[in-house]
Amino acid sequence: MIELTVRPNDAGRLDKFLLAQLPQLTPGLLHKYMRENKIKVDGKKLPLSARLCAGSRVRVYLPEAARLRDSAPAFLRAKALFSPVYEDNAVLIGEKPAGLLSLDESGHTADTFENRARRYLYEKGAWRPDGGFAPRLCHRLDAGTSGLLLVAKSEAAERQIGEMIRAHRLQKEYLCVTLGHPAPPAGELRGYLSKDAAAGRVFVHDAPRRGAKEIVTRYRTLAVSGPLALLSVTLVTGRTHQIRAHLASIGCPLLGDGKYGVQSENRRRKMKYQALCAHRLTFPAIEDGPCRALSGRQFTAALPWYAQQVLNGTLV
Numbered sequence: 470m471i472e473l474t475v476r477p478n479d480a481g482r483l484d485k486f487l488l489a490q491l492p493q494l495t496p497g498l499l500h501k502y503m504r505e506n507k508i509k510v511d512g513k514k515l516p517l518s519a520r521l522c523a524g525s526r527v528r529v530y531l532p533e534a535a536r537l538r539d540s541a542p543a544f545l546r547a548k549a550l551f552s553p554v555y556e557d558n559a560v561l562i563g564e565k566p567a568g569l570l571s572l573d574e575s576g577h578t579a580d581t582f583e584n585r586a587r588r589y590l591y592e593k594g595a596w597r598p599d600g601g602f603a604p605r606l607c608h609r610l611d612a613g614t615s616g617l618l619l620v621a622k623s624e625a626a627e628r629q630i631g632e633m634i635r636a637h638r639l640q641k642e643y644l645c646v647t648l649g650h651p652a653p654p655a656g657e658l659r660g661y662l663s664k665d666a667a668a669g670r671v672f673v674h675d676a677p678r679r680g681a682k683e684i685v686t687r688y689r690t691l692a693v694s695g696p697l698a699l700l701s702v703t704l705v706t707g708r709t710h711q712i713r714a715h716l717a718s719i720g721c722p723l724l725g726d727g728k729y730g731v732q733s734e735n736r737r738r739k740m741k742y743q744a745l746c747a748h749r750l751t752f753p754a755i756e757d758g759p760c761r762a763l764s765g766r767q768f769t770a771a772l773p774w775y776a777q778q779v780l781n782g783t784l785v
Contacts, residue, residue, distance in 0.1 A: 478594035484517035547584035559626035559759040567742040616747025640751040646744035647721040654690040673718040695785030
């Protein structure tokens with residue numbers, strides 16, 4: 470059995486609602502299932518032409534319900550969990566929880582941040598998968614990192630945001646908790662980062678070497694609690710695992726980091742993910758283009774629990 474709840478933007482004919490929610494169905498199958506009394510609205514059998522009201526529950530009783538659900542588009546198989554931080558006609562900004570993939574280009578995982586954003590837009594009637602532009606992430610976060618992510622609603626918006634990111638005009642500020650206090654308390658780290666794709670790791674070097682890319686990481690200590698430090702980190706360059714690896718290279722790995730951190734300390738504090746959050750996005754002046762409404766604006770994610778506990782001294 471599949472149960473669907475009618476949202477305000479979905480109110481309309483029953484057949485159109487079902488075909489939109491279950492694109493793998495056909496009008497012929499709908500008529501067949503209606504004749505077999507397998508479609509109910511709030512517990513009642515209604516004609517396919519019936520008008521639905523917001524809040525109604527539509528149940529489809531099918532032996533192949535699980536198969537239908539699994540064959541639905543990936544975005545409809547993502548969890549309906551998305552609360553926008555900001556939205557206009559060009560972009561959507563949301564907050565990714567730790568543990569959720571930003572996206573999965575392999576197509577193996579349906580429940581990703583990008584698919585949750587697409588489902589949100591689809592269910593409010595702001596986007597349809599009709600072969601045109603599909604809302605896309607403009608940047609990514611590691612699965613274990615929480616925080617703000619940008620979704621472009623059009624090619625023009627994606628292009629304009631991409632240009633800002635490449636020119637380092639979109640400022641990204643992170644909060645993290647390190648095991649150890651960086652010295653000095655504020656500064657700029659420089660180095661060169663190389664990747665080991667097979668191992669899924671990166672390495673930081675003091676001098677240039679073949680295949681390594683320059684990295685620049687700025688940090689500022691906000692608070693300390695025992696051996697822990699809460700830092701504000703601004704990326705000048707944005708490389709894979711840059712914050713995690715760069716801070717670990719100076720002896721201050723992120724708390725909870727299973728790849729570059731100290732596992733015994735992570736286990737002692739029962740840390741499931743690295744204490745890293747993309748906390749703030751600050752946009753530059755934008756004179757024209759689809760993203761001009763974002764000119765000079767700043768958006769902030771909720772303060773992570775570990776940051777609050779370092780501030781009040783309860784996490785040590």
